[in-house]
Amino acid sequence: GAGVSQTPSNKVTEKGKYVELRCDPISGHTALYWYRQSLGQGPEFLIYFQGTGAADDSGLPNDRFFAVRPEGSVSTLKIQRTERGDSAVYLCASSSPGQDYEQYFGPGTRLTVT
Amino acid sequence: ELKVEQNPLFLSMQEGKNYTIYCNYSTTSDRLYWYRQDPGKSLESLFVLLSNGAVKQEGRLMASLDTKARLSTLHITAAVHDLSATYFCAVGYSGSRLTFGEGTQLTVNP
Numbered sequence A: 001g002a003g004v005s006q007t008p009s010n011k012v013t014e015k016g017k018y019v020e021l022r023c024d025p026i027s028g029h030t031a032l033y034w035y036r037q038s039l040g041q042g043p044e045f046l047i048y049f050q051g052t053g054a055a056d057d058s059g060l061p062n063d064r065f066f067a068v069r070p071e072g073s074v075s076t077l078k079i080q081r082t083e084r085g086d087s088a089v090y091l092c093a094s095s096s097p098g099q100d101y102e103q104y105f106g107p108g109t110r111l112t113v114t
Numbered sequence B: 001e002l003k004v005e006q007n008p009l010f011l012s013m014q015e016g017k018n019y020t021i022y023c024n025y026s027t028t029s030d031r032l033y034w035y036r037q038d039p040g041k042s043l044e045s046l047f048v049l050l051s052n053g054a055v056k057q058e059g060r061l062m063a064s065l066d067t068k069a070r071l072s073t074l075h076i077t078a079a080v081h082d083l084s085a086t087y088f089c090a091v092g093y094s095g096s097r098l099t100f101g102e103g104t105q106l107t108v109n110p
Helices: none
Strands: A005-007 A010-013 A019-024 A031-037 A044-050 A053-056 A065-068 A075-079 A088-095 A109-113 B004-007 B010-014 B019-025 B031-037 B043-049 B055-058 B061-066 B071-076 B085-092 B098-100 B104-109
Touching (some): A010 A019, A019 A109, A031 A075, A044 B098, B004 B085, B019 B031, B019 B085, B031 B061, B043 B055, B043 B071, B071 B085
Parallel strands (some): A010 A109, B010 B104
Antiparallel strands (some): A031 A044, A031 A088, A044 A053, A065 A075, A088 A109, B004 B019, B031 B043, B055 B061, B061 B071, B085 B098, B085 B104
């Protein structure tokens, strides 16, 4: 079956603009995770969902960042008033209890704020 | 706060040689992952280690876990150029967030 997909693959935006990043998890996976990876660093946790609800959003850096998963499948990460420091690769992963919650990662969205 | 440390961060080795990457973590967890990342690509899962003393092997890579020492190792045997990549360990609990190390950038030279 298909893996985790993310759109767009690349996004360039101007400082102060609003962006939405989309994640389509593996079909049937109940858990969905967002991470952010800066150049030369390991991925940093942002938020994860079990079903429709955010089970842990403690990694969101500030209130400009918000994520939703209204139907328990696709998720959107929303960033308001983007700043140059938001430039990074945003990774999405999904997992399933039937696969012991092993996290499968998507290809990422490279966000560049100019 | 869970912290994960890897060493070395950079590793340059010759083909045919053996080496070990170390991953230390600061608090208990119930699983440890090793991932591979090629430049510009996403993360590929290599191993999931769930219990003390777990050892898994795939090709030239072998991973082990010592939960008492909070230490995992990734051993490379007779390295080949195709193993050049960045390797991450990540620690967490089932269904929950993962905390990643900084990564070890491995370069295997002919």
